[in-house]
Amino acid sequence: MPLVELCNVGKSYGGGDTRTEVLRDIHLEIEKGEFVAVVGYSGAGKTTLMSLIAGLLRPDTGEVKLNGKAIEGPGPDRGVIFQNYSLLPWLTVYENVYLAVDQIFGAWSTEKKREHTERYIAMVKLTEAREKKPAQLSGGMRQRVSVARALAMDPEVLLMDEPFGALDALTRATLQDELARIWRATRKTVLLITNDVDEGILLADRILPLSKGPRATLGPGITVDLERPRDRKALNHDPRFKEIRGAVIGYLLGPGAGPRAGESAPDAARSAEAVA
Ligand SMILES: Nc1ncnc2c1ncn2[C@@H]1O[C@H](COP(=O)(O)OP(=O)(O)OP(=O)(O)O)[C@@H](O)[C@H]1O
Numbered sequence: 001m002p003l004v005e006l007c008n009v010g011k012s013y014g015g016g017d018t019r020t021e022v023l024r025d026i027h028l029e030i031e032k033g034e035f036v037a038v039v040g041y042s043g044a045g046k047t048t049l050m051s052l053i054a055g056l057l058r059p060d061t062g063e064v065k066l067n068g069k070a071i072e073g074p075g076p077d078r079g080v081i082f083q084n085y086s087l088l089p090w091l092t093v094y095e096n097v098y099l100a101v102d103q104i105f106g107a108w109s110t111e112k113k114r115e116h117t118e119r120y121i122a123m124v125k126l127t128e129a130r131e132k133k134p135a136q137l138s139g140g141m142r143q144r145v146s147v148a149r150a151l152a153m154d155p156e157v158l159l160m161d162e163p164f165g166a167l168d169a170l171t172r173a174t175l176q177d178e179l180a181r182i183w184r185a186t187r188k189t190v191l192l193i194t195n196d197v198d199e200g201i202l203l204a205d206r207i208l209p210l211s212k213g214p215r216a217t218l219g220p221g222i223t224v225d226l227e228r229p230r231d232r233k234a235l236n237h238d239p240r241f242k243e244i245r246g247a248v249i250g251y252l253l254g255p256g257a258g259p260r261a262g263e264s265a266p267d268a269a270r271s272a273e274a275v276a
Pocket residue numbers: 013014022040041042043044045046047048049195213
């Protein structure tokens with residue numbers, strides 16, 4: 001049984017003349033321990049898809065399941081990381097993570113909760129910044145806190161919605177490498193939503209392209225059979241990497257999947273268009 005399963009899912013916003021069908025016929029299965037990336041156009045419905053799995057939205061049609069059971073709302077079995085950090089500004093790095101640990105593992109001894117908190121802060125290399133408040137941190141550091149907090153809650157699946165989208169290119173690359181390292185160490189099930197094709201290929205086992213909206217749907221899964229750990233510099237010269245990139249971009253730019261007015265293309269597709 002897949003850990004996460006979406007079957008024939010559809011979602012619209014609004015009603016009457018203003019009704020927009022954002023997602024249609026979404027089928028998705030994620031196995032335990034798998035790292036899946038959904039890559040798609042801005043405005044196509046990526047956040048809507050994530051919110052359905054997070055339990056923040058209900059589908060109009062179809063079913064969204066975790067471990068075979070319909071998702072009724074948000075829960076600690078799904079750790080969600082959004083683009084805009086969502087940390088509590090009046091708490092330190094340590095307190096932000098500890099609060100989440102305490103909510104989930106309230107029955108543990110204080111000592112055990114402290115150790116657990118410290119371990120995840122160390123995992124994202126923030127031990128030295130543990131007493132700082134979010135306003136004193138860079139965007140990359142804030143997002144590391146979000147990752148530590150989500151992982152410390154030990155969810156069954158980590159849902160990441162454009163987690164590095166607000167970061168500069170160098171910080172983004174560093175955090176991608178850190179996420180890859182953490183994933184290798186934890187083998188946590190991850191669903192990453194991104195508009196960056198290369199990010200998806202660098203990190204995931206499988207890429208699912210999301211076609212243009214409205215009525216966006218997932219294209220055929222593309223397996224990323226590149227050895228790990230993956231070296232971003234070496235990948236640029238790897239023929240298999242280029243093949244996978246070509247397949248994803250080919251689908252996204254192909255008939256029926258390209259951008260419509262008001263939407264922007266995923267990063268690599270945009271540069272592929274410029275070259276073409
Ligand atoms: N609450 C809402 N009410 C009405 N329309 C909405 C609502 N939320 C999203 N939409 C519309 O649904 C479409 C998909 O939005 P969504 O945020 O899921 O896209 P996205 O792919 O995550 O975009 P981005 O990459 O820009 O964040 C957009 O056209 C958006 O304007």
